[in-house]
Amino acid sequence: MQVRAIFLALVVSVPVCFMGCNACTNSQAPSPEQVRQQTAAATAELKDNAKAVAEGIKDGLTRPGPDKPVDLNTASKAQLTSLPGMDGASADRVIAGRPYSSEHELLEKHILSREEYNRIADSITVKK
Secondary structure (H helix, E strand, O other): OHHHHHHHHHHHHHHHHHHHHHHHHOOOOOOHHHHHHHHHHHHHHHHHHHHHHHHHHHHHHHOOEOOEOEEOOOOOHHHHHOOOOOOHHHHHHHHHOOOOOOOOHHHHOOOOOHHHHHHHHHHEEOOO
C-alpha cells in the first residue's frame, strides 16, 4: 500500500514540477520599447546619483576645517554659517565684532559661548 502511495505521489508531482519550471522559463523577452524605458530610468537615476556625489565632493573640498580654517576678519556670512553649529545670528555677531587680533577674542568679547567656540575652534583663524 505504501509503495502505491509513493508511486501515485510521484506520478502526480513530477508533471506539476515540470509545468512550474516551464512557466518560469517561458517568460517573453522585453520589447525594445521596454528596454528603452528601463535604460532611460536607469540613466536618469545614475545622473542624479552622480550629481549628488559631485556636490558632496565639492562641499567636502570647500568646507572649512583644521586644514583650511576661516579667517574671522575676512570671512563672509556664508563662510561663517558653514562652520559647525554657527547660525546666521552668530555669524552677524562675529562680523559686528571685527577686527580680531586672536581667535580667543570671540570669548573675551562675549560674542560666542564657550560651547559654540569649542565647536569651531579648529576651523577658525585670525590672519594678521
